[in-house]
Amino acid sequence: KTLTKQIVTKKMLKVDPHWLEACNEGDSFWVNISFPPKEGTTSNTVFGVVKSAGGNLTPDENTNKELTQRTSGTVQFIKEHNRLITHIPSPAGVLHHTSISPQSTYHIKEKGYLWNMDATDGLLLTAHPHLMCIWERSGGSWTLLKELPGHILDVNVAKFFPSGKVVLSGGSDLNMKIWSLENDGLLVAQLKGHTRGVTDCQFVDRGRNVVSCAKDGKAILWNIPTQEPIHTWSCGTKVNGCTLFSSSLAVAGETQDPRDCGTEGNLFAVCGENILSGFDLRSRDKVFSIPTKVELNAVIGIPESHTLVAGGDDGILTSWDLRGLEQNESSPLAHVDTGNRVTRILREGKDCWAALGDGSASKWNTTSEILTTLISDAEPIYGLVNQNGRIITGSRKAVIRTYDVKNIQ
Secondary structure, three states, X not given: OOOOOOOOXXXXXXXXXXXXXXXXXXXXXXXXXXXXXXXXXXXXXEEEEEEEEOOEEEEOHHHHHHHHHHOOOOOEEEEEOOEEEEEEOOOOOOEEEXXXXXXXXXXXXXXXXXXEEEEEOOEEEEEOEEEEEEEEEEOOEEEEEEEEEEEEEEEEEEEEOOOOOEEEEEEOOOEEEXXXXXXXXXXXXXXXXXXXXXXXXEEEOOOOEEEEEEOOOEEEEEEOOOOEEEEEEEOOOOEEEEEEEEOOOOOOOOOOOOOOOOOOOEEEEEEEEOEEEEEEOOOOOEEEXXXXXXXXXXXXXXXXXXXXXXXXXXXXXXXXXXXXXXXOOOOOOEEEEOOOOEEEEEEEOOEEEEEEOOOOEEEEOOOOOEEEEEOOOOOOEEEEEEEOOEEEEEEOOOEEEEEEOOOOO
8 A cells, every 4th residue: 555645834823822802902913824835935924913993803904915915815814702713715725723812821830830731520630840739620710629749859740540539640750659539649659660750651541551751761561550560661762752542553462461451452652852663562562663853742643543643842743654654664644843842742533732832732633734723822831631622731830721622613
């Protein structure tokens, strides 16, 4: 089978983070629309101004003139509550893009920097220096339910077990810790095996097994009942993130290790400093290794579309067809310049959300076409979760923003 590979940079839209206030006050706001560069040029961007008057949004004269030269019709801007809907015509079709301002903003700066975040029904878990916090939604804000202190240094990753009753954390102090929420946040176990800071982890099935990665260049498969490592992979360089997903690349069959639980049919991928590799969780074999020239911060597998997506410091969000990797074909399926450093990636069906260093987060489909952008002030996002149709972001300075993303066409 011959796979069609395409390297594409789709049209990008950035909007003034204060556009909603400008509309409410009948003022103007800026927009930045980037088109694929024309032949012989490196940039094809319109820096424009949109005027708000009587509920109508119209580009000013200069902006309209520039947009007309690059499109096959009139660019429309429509305000619906806290959403800015933009229709950009082009020969290839109309780009429909939605920019969303936060529904609520909550500051928890007294806890220090925020390094990661997770959510379960009604609860939010935030990771900070030395501790984690569990929050409950209360109207448009969050109420602190419990602090989980115990790490010596920064907590880099914190996640609810699938049951929602137990928390797993990993920190720069080399340790992973397990906490029981049914026992008032009691520390019940520790996993020791990494020699540098733990950066990420994933649950296998219901959490009897866990995989972790760290700056020591190792990835470890753990047996939670005994807190012992089952297998260790050496990745050769520091690892920043990992993902676990079902794939036809993974072998079926009975395990030779009775401690395995739910590993069959799963791939485990890691990314980091010039590294993007995938391992069969059951056989422990390396399935693919993709050379990269940049440091990757996040990776996600999307089994529904047979896609692997990764992003890093250069701001390029790249996708690979897993069926191509099965054929030893490591060329990208598509990539796009997000305009800023990619810090986190969150899967949503066949699409994914990418959190960026400029405080925004964008939703992309598998051909790297931007669908939706969440707007905030310029502060890197290190927490990105989906809670019942709401996307919640957490910035480095511990600002929690909630966005209603339900019913977006």
